[in-house]
Amino acid sequence: MGDIAVDVSGKRHYSLVCSCCGKQYADDGLMLTCPNGHEPALLQTEYTENNFTPVQEDEGIFRYRDWLPVVREIPGSARPAVFRSERLSRLVGLPDLWVAFNGYWPERGGLLETGTFKELEAYTVLGRLPKDPVVLVVASAGNTAAAFASVCSRYGQPCLLIVPEVGLGRLKLPEALHPSVRLVVLEDADYADAIALSEAVAKLTGFQLEGGVRNVGRRDGLATVMYSAVEAMGELPDFYFQAVGSAAGGIAVHEAAKRLMAAGAPSNASAASKEALPRLFLSQNESFAPIHRAWQAGQRFLVRGSVEDDKRAVRRAFADELTNRFPPYAVHSGVYDVLVESDGDVLAVDGESARAARDMFSDIESIDIEPASAVAAASLLSAVRGGRIPRDASVLLNVTGGGRARMARDHSPIQAEPSLRIASLGSLEEAVDQIAGLFSVELQIS
Numbered sequence: 001m002g003d004i005a006v007d008v009s010g011k012r013h014y015s016l017v018c019s020c021c022g023k024q025y026a027d028d029g030l031m032l033t034c035p036n037g038h039e040p041a042l043l044q045t046e047y048t049e050n051n052f053t054p055v056q057e058d059e060g061i062f063r064y065r066d067w068l069p070v071v072r073e074i075p076g077s078a079r080p081a082v083f084r085s086e087r088l089s090r091l092v093g094l095p096d097l098w099v100a101f102n103g104y105w106p107e108r109g110g111l112l113e114t115g116t117f118k119e120l121e122a123y124t125v126l127g128r129l130p131k132d133p134v135v136l137v138v139a140s141a142g143n144t145a146a147a148f149a150s151v152c153s154r155y156g157q158p159c160l161l162i163v164p165e166v167g168l169g170r171l172k173l174p175e176a177l178h179p180s181v182r183l184v185v186l187e188d189a190d191y192a193d194a195i196a197l198s199e200a201v202a203k204l205t206g207f208q209l210e211g212g213v214r215n216v217g218r219r220d221g222l223a224t225v226m227y228s229a230v231e232a233m234g235e236l237p238d239f240y241f242q243a244v245g246s247a248a249g250g251i252a253v254h255e256a257a258k259r260l261m262a263a264g265a266p267s268n269a270s271a272a273s274k275e276a277l278p279r280l281f282l283s284q285n286e287s288f289a290p291i292h293r294a295w296q297a298g299q300r301f302l303v304r305g306s307v308e309d310d311k312r313a314v315r316r317a318f319a320d321e322l323t324n325r326f327p328p329y330a331v332h333s334g335v336y337d338v339l340v341e342s343d344g345d346v347l348a349v350d351g352e353s354a355r356a357a358r359d360m361f362s363d364i365e366s367i368d369i370e371p372a373s374a375v376a377a378a379s380l381l382s383a384v385r386g387g388r389i390p391r392d393a394s395v396l397l398n399v400t401g402g403g404r405a406r407m408a409r410d411h412s413p414i415q416a417e418p419s420l421r422i423a424s425l426g427s428l429e430e431a432v433d434q435i436a437g438l439f440s441v442e443l444q445i446s
């Protein structure tokens with residue numbers, strides 16, 4: 001079990017600011033929302049350091065510690081590997097195409113051992129927690145659970161992971177789960193069911209909801225994709241491509257780009273306006289695309305289908321990790337707002353196109369990529385074919401996960417075993433009671 005390096009000063013070098021009312025708060029490491037009675041809004045971080053000053057001797061994400069909401073550094077982190085892909089550039093017809101690879105690919109510097117950019121979130125969330133945190137409750141479609149399972153197990157952080165059964169296969173880890181990390185698998189369920197159960201469990205005394213996109217630790221951890229890109233590229237990209245479920249990553253890189261621009265980072269050499277932020281081109285499965293539908297309809301609010309229709313659409317999706325039924329679309333400074341601010345767009349990708357993009361990337365780069373990354377790559381190809389990307393534009397493609405097959409060949413990952421299986425979610429109260437019994441602490445419904 002490793003030791004967590006603690007900032008002995010105990011001081012936080014940032015504050016939290018509500019994106020709606022502007023109220024500023026001192027962070028306790030757990031705060032997720034503004035308590036003022038207004039429309040839902042994301043909290044954002046405001047750092048005392050205004051300049052972009054990477055710590056050169058640190059190769060992990062704590063290289064960007066001045067712009068991370070943490071009070072401690074967690075050893076063992078890695079960061080995105082950003083490079084210009086010459087072969088992919090030639091094939092796509094974009095000379096200034098860059099890839100941010102988030103996964104395991106040692107030759108390229110990819111050292112995220114669970115094969116997903118969710119590791120960036122896990123290290124930052126743990127670094128933000130107070131010294132004596134409660135049990136962290138994490139709902140996941142699989143990738144987030146893998147990242148938190150790995151990091152929390154390594155450092156003995158109490159954690160409850162709730163995943164639908166379809167995501168269990170993604171929990172192949174460098175080491176076995178620590179006894180303080182418990183995994184609950186929901187059979188015949190989807191990501192939305194996992195979220196609902198996690199929110200119910202978090203009402204127990206001694207448990208703390210991790211919070212998803214509302215957690216500034218998650219978003220600012222994902223922001224390191226843009227920080228790594230600017231270090232490698234020397235400027236902000238004109239276009240940014242990523243597949244999304246909640247779109248926390250899209251929101252995060254947009255926030256990062258605004259912070260970098262304020263710090264004087266060069267931007268958009270090919271853009272008519274030097275003040276233009278990177279245009280976010282987000283993508284979803286064609287069969288399940290709530291963000292795409294709302295954006296194309298010009299609506300600020302999502303159009304809800306029936307639960308059964310949504311579940312059928314989830315089952316048809318090429319990349320099930322992108323099937324968030326309740327993304328933060330309308331929330332203040334959420335998906336809708338960052339798309340408007342960046343002059344962005346949302347594309348839908350069918351399974352056949354995603355498979356072709358996955359195979360193309362594997363053939364060109366000799367590395368496997370995750371389904372969500374294939375959706376993003378396919379959306380880039382579609383945008384180029386549609387004449388939407390100028391040839392002289394700088395483009396950043398976020399490969400949010402990859403290298404799991406390579407990891408399996410190089411090492412012997414351990415499949416995480418559930419502490420509890422729930423065959424039918426049914427009553428949330430019954431499920432919460434079952435989960436409470438997994439932890440050797442005295443718990444009471446608050």
